[in-house]
Amino acid sequence: MRMLGRHMVSGLQRHASRTLAGTGVKNQTTLASPDLKVESLVPGEPSGPRMVTDSIPGPVSQSRLKDLNQIQPSQSIQLFLDYDRSLGNYIVDVDGNQLLDVYTQISSMPLGYNHPNLLKLLDDPSIVKAFINRPALGAFPGADWPERLSNSLMAVAPPGLKTITTMACGSCSNENAYKQIFMWYRSKQRGHDNFSQEELDSCMINQEPGSPQLSLLSFHGAFHGRTMGCLTTTHSKAIHKLDVPAMDWPIARFPLYKYPLEEHTRENQEEDRKCLEEVEDLIHQYNAKGMPVAGIVIEPIQAEGGDNHGSNEFFQQLQAIAKRNGAAFLIDEVQTGGGPTGKYWCHEHFDLPEAPDIVTFSKKMLTGGYYMKDEFRPSHGYRIYNTWMGEPSKIIVLEEVIKVVKRDNLLENTKNVGEILMQGIHALEDKYPQHINSTRGKGTFIAFNGKDPATRDKIVGNLKAAGIHSGGCGEQAVRLRPALIFQPHHAEIFLDKLETVLGQL
Amino acid sequence: MRMLGRHMVSGLQRHASRTLAGTGVKNQTTLASPDLKVESLVPGEPSGPRMVTDSIPGPVSQSRLKDLNQIQPSQSIQLFLDYDRSLGNYIVDVDGNQLLDVYTQISSMPLGYNHPNLLKLLDDPSIVKAFINRPALGAFPGADWPERLSNSLMAVAPPGLKTITTMACGSCSNENAYKQIFMWYRSKQRGHDNFSQEELDSCMINQEPGSPQLSLLSFHGAFHGRTMGCLTTTHSKAIHKLDVPAMDWPIARFPLYKYPLEEHTRENQEEDRKCLEEVEDLIHQYNAKGMPVAGIVIEPIQAEGGDNHGSNEFFQQLQAIAKRNGAAFLIDEVQTGGGPTGKYWCHEHFDLPEAPDIVTFSKKMLTGGYYMKDEFRPSHGYRIYNTWMGEPSKIIVLEEVIKVVKRDNLLENTKNVGEILMQGIHALEDKYPQHINSTRGKGTFIAFNGKDPATRDKIVGNLKAAGIHSGGCGEQAVRLRPALIFQPHHAEIFLDKLETVLGQL
The missing domain is CATH 3.40.640.10 (Type I PLP-dependent aspartate aminotransferase-like (Major domain))
Incomplete structure (x- = not known):
């Protein structure tokens, strides 16, 4: 496993000092916690964002967008990503920009990108078959469906x-x-489910009582x-x-x-x-x-x-x-x-x-x-x-996700890193009350408001230019939806970039 | 590739004679067509159904159903299948019964089960990654999305x-x-899409004009x-x-x-x-x-x-x-x-x-x-x-499906085998007008009616017991929804079993 580089350590120090400089209501125990991991949960993860184009989306994303728009309405497309090269908490776009992803496909990637345990799943031929034999699950489930459900969703x-x-x-x-x-x-x-003929007939033409x-x-x-x-x-x-x-x-x-x-x-x-x-x-x-x-x-x-x-x-x-x-x-x-x-x-x-x-x-x-x-x-x-x-193949992947969540204590990790994020953003809120307010969250499910919709948009845009991929929600909120493998050193990078962005507004 | 066994050939002969014994409006050119393939498009496919339990669902399916019903409403479950052992047009259930599938997961398996070209897809690491990195496609598609769409759906x-x-x-x-x-x-x-404030406000509370x-x-x-x-x-x-x-x-x-x-x-x-x-x-x-x-x-x-x-x-x-x-x-x-x-x-x-x-x-x-x-x-x-x-992984599989459809002339195959099925069922309709009627179809998208709902249910049930997995639709129709790799020799097996079932009604 990779050890944190100097950048990370200095980032952590900066965070600690910023927290102390805050309102005083936050404590620094989380940073001092013995649980604080400085190794990435996904081996080989980059040590930080790296932007290579002057603006984002870069020229390759823009050219792909032109192609796509020929065949698909594409107004909502933001970036084209290279999913093969994305890893852990980092996405790489088609222009080679590498961003820390605190938005994770609108909150839908529990273990980030290309997690080694999920990649390994595909070594099992029986699991490979599950990806290409999609059953009508309500009528003809596979032999292992009850067990898979028990080991995953249940x-x-x-x-x-x-x-x-x-x-x-x-x-x-x-x-x-x-x-x-x-x-x-x-x-x-009704008190029962013996449907009347009137109910059966009327529902067929969208009428009461059916x-x-x-x-x-x-x-x-x-x-x-x-x-x-x-x-x-x-x-x-x-x-x-x-x-x-x-x-x-x-x-x-x-x-x-x-x-x-x-x-x-x-x-x-x-x-x-x-x-x-x-x-x-x-x-x-x-x-x-x-x-x-x-x-x-x-x-x-x-x-x-x-x-x-x-x-x-x-x-x-x-x-x-x-x-x-x-x-x-x-x-x-x-x-x-x-x-x-x-x-x-x-x-x-x-x-x-x-x-x-x-x-x-x-x-x-x-x-x-x-x-x-x-x-x-x-x-x-x-x-x-x-x-x-x-689809059974989703359940197979979910089963593995749940195993990793347990093995790596990812709920605990999320709780801890959430506290670091909340402390850090609160401290920034205290420092830049003219820009952001109303920090709120549970775990890493966190948001804060820009002072108005334009400020929010600017924060999200400038964060992206600085290598942090976040999202907006509502009228003026910036939302964080990192993966469960988002660790304290990632939080530190985020807070560092956010401070820079707010300082330059 | 496996050559047709004696059973198949004699089946074809029986079909030819049955067709000739029909109303005379059908012709037999399809059978004599030089295109008639007697090799399975999926190597290793079984030569016919093989039932090993006295009734279906067998004891293992029934026991699995009990397990599943503990955690999931399961009234519609018919059979538990062994998708690893299913191949081509044949499904194998958890009791070891091997059925010719003319229903294919409610018409959703274009190339049947475990088609070699689809299995081979998973050898490509980049494609494997597509199965575990699911993007928010409307915002962050992968680099290859425009090209994949062009090669598949477009x-x-x-x-x-x-x-x-x-x-x-x-x-x-x-x-x-x-x-x-x-x-x-x-x-x-409206004549434009500059929405009025009234439209924007009213739609938020489900009211006109929004x-x-x-x-x-x-x-x-x-x-x-x-x-x-x-x-x-x-x-x-x-x-x-x-x-x-x-x-x-x-x-x-x-x-x-x-x-x-x-x-x-x-x-x-x-x-x-x-x-x-x-x-x-x-x-x-x-x-x-x-x-x-x-x-x-x-x-x-x-x-x-x-x-x-x-x-x-x-x-x-x-x-x-x-x-x-x-x-x-x-x-x-x-x-x-x-x-x-x-x-x-x-x-x-x-x-x-x-x-x-x-x-x-x-x-x-x-x-x-x-x-x-x-x-x-x-x-x-x-x-x-x-x-x-x-989901991009579906598009990747679809792209391969479309290649195989083209390479193996599967639309032509479907047209041809559909004619054989139509001729055969029409002939059976002529022979058993007291049981079935109203044969209709395009390609292999074919149905015929049982004389009443009970007869239809009996036909579908007895076909299943005889190793043919079909489905019902509407009040009294039996529907065929085979895969595109359903060939004349499969049609022949189906017609053979259908004749037996109708003869025993």
Whole structure:
């Protein structure tokens, strides 16, 4: 394994001194921790960013973009990457620029790039075959499917949830979980699942009672995907929703806190109270107008909407409201699940008195799907179904990811490095309050605001030019979504570059 | 390569004599064709089915099912397969039964199982890396993405369609194509895409004008997927739709023909006329009630709904109606695309005066996605987007599939073997008119009806017990969805077993 070079060490020293120069509320124990690793978890990882083009995207990326745009709408393309040369926490683009990646394909690479354990998987011929023999999993799974599921998704299931359905992506996970909620709700209403002929006939033409007037309550700022059911519950950016028909379902306010939290306890508690009151009001209102609320869907941290956090008390009381009103409580962990908050599932931080009814996932879990309470199991076959229902090769890779997470204590690593990042960014917030504020996070799932949208864009752009690949979310947040192998020395590089960027604004 | 054994040859002879004993309308040139291959396109393929358990599913499948059901709702599971031992057109289940597969994971295995060319792909380290480094394709594609797309999806693009969007599955393909239609329609209505503040604000709360009242016209019996937008246009089976809210969109009758076609020309033309009339009526009706029809979505053959075919004239006139009414014309080739009809795209059979506006695909194409006319390109980035937008490793495998299809003339093979199947099933229909009827198909995309649902179920079940894995669709159809490597000698085995099953009913 490679030892840290001089650059790293000096970076660590700079960080320590900056932290000490901060408000004094942060402590430096993390830096002094004996757990602090200075060796990269991925052997051969570069020692830092290296930019070779004057601006980014460089000329090769720009030329590829021209080619691609001939055949595919390409307005959202940022960079073309050389995935063969990318390694660990570092991406290499087609111009040879090497960037520290704290965005990781929108938070979907648990072990970064070309992790040796995942590469080694492909030495097994039986696993190679899994990549080219894709089954219709809902009808003809492979011999090892039950065992694979047990060793992967079930090995990290949220406490209290013992039933799984796999899907191919986040949107399909939410869409099908929503359907599962509607089926559960109607089944409760009917008291049984012996469908009447009227129900069977009317649903075929999208009419009641077979296609019932039911709703899901979602939150302003939420993002649950872009297929039409999900999109109805998504309210993060207009450009995602504009021109697409949507259902009239209730939308409540998600708490928007003032930071630092410890200085605004009273206002933030009041914010919780108002939001919860609105939830309950909307449920009554929609029940009364004949479109009952079958479920509440919420992210544990609103990610695309700007990394908005809710308090433990907010989530506890929201679950109680759902229960009291006979609505299912779905937590969408597509972006938060799989470890970035320092626990496998973000909602584990909330001390909920019981498990959520459904937890959906994708991204870092490599496969989509959802966990659910047993009472949500459909009473008949083919109610929740599609051709592929996910893919075994993803589960094989996930199984290995979970092994590495355990072996390398990556949740603990994420918790520790998250503290270093939070300390460092807080210190920078204190130093540059005119540029950034509202640092917030759990584990390495961290964001801070630029003072306005233009400042945020400038920070993300200048970070990229300096060799740090981050992302924006919401109106003015910079978000960090590093891999679980992001270590203290990577955090140090990030903080170092961020300080430079802020100093030059 | 293995030569056909005696069993095969005698099978071919039996088929020839059965064909001759038929109605006389079939000819036997296909059998005499010099193209008739008697060597398997996949070396080492078994010479025929081999059943080793008394009933199917056997005891090992049943025991696995018990395990799986502990953690996953499993009512739809039919068999557990040993994908390592499956080869070419043959599946092997966990009990050691070896079946000829004419269903191929619901029509999604273009080259069957463990095709040597696909296995060989994994020898390339750069391709191995593509399996574990999944990019966010809409933002950070790999260096080779434009070229890979050109060599795969664009190499077999439907004539007239030059723009592609990739997606992960069939449902996501349709959902996003639907959104693309709504955006296109509103853009035309507005005359520009400078969105007003009112549009931007109202869409965030699912209200007009930002979330407009628009509809898509679909057909009774259609299947376009199970996410909530798709499900609104799906009308094949109640169990798929029941209890899920749906939008009030127009549904027209899809032609249901009498077979044999040549004996019912007049009635079937009348059927076309009535269905087309209803389409136009519904468009006017929905336009008048303030929910304009932005598009018509249709399968070229209604697959899940029972393999219902429409005439070329029906599709030509339907396209004309769409055009006349300013509605987009979307052909959903999720099940028909990729070669099974003897052309890459089923709609190529229809002699349409111009390309459809959008063609969606998945299954045999290995990746989901859609082709579209350039005028459907979104005017802004991030309007059609998600984290993964498909997957490069699928495109790599598809590129190889397309090479093999070309090298081995698999479209021609499919056309030829489809004729053999059609002739053979027609002959059996003549022999057993009390059991089966209405044989129909294009290429090997073939179905016939059992005289009632129970007979159909019996035929599918008895075929399975005899070592043929087929599927049902609609109320009473048996459907064939073999791979593109399904050859005359496989057809012969199928016909042989089908004859036995029908003779014993």
